[in-house]
Amino acid sequence: MEEKVNLKELAKVFAKLGIIGFGGPASHIALMRDEVPCIV
Numbered sequence: 001m002e003e004k005v006n007l008k009e010l011a012k013v014f015a016k017l018g019i020i021g022f023g024g025p026a027s028h029i030a031l032m033r034d035e036v037p038c039i040v
Contacts, residue, residue, distance in 0.1 A: 013035050013036060016031070016035065017031055017032065017035070
């Protein structure tokens, strides 16, 4: 079940969440559901 994660890809996701993620925890959860496929 363990997958290798590309550090650049991970940094891009967190940068996007930090820049776009205004609106509190609900917006972060919604963005992560769209961006990170392994989070249910």
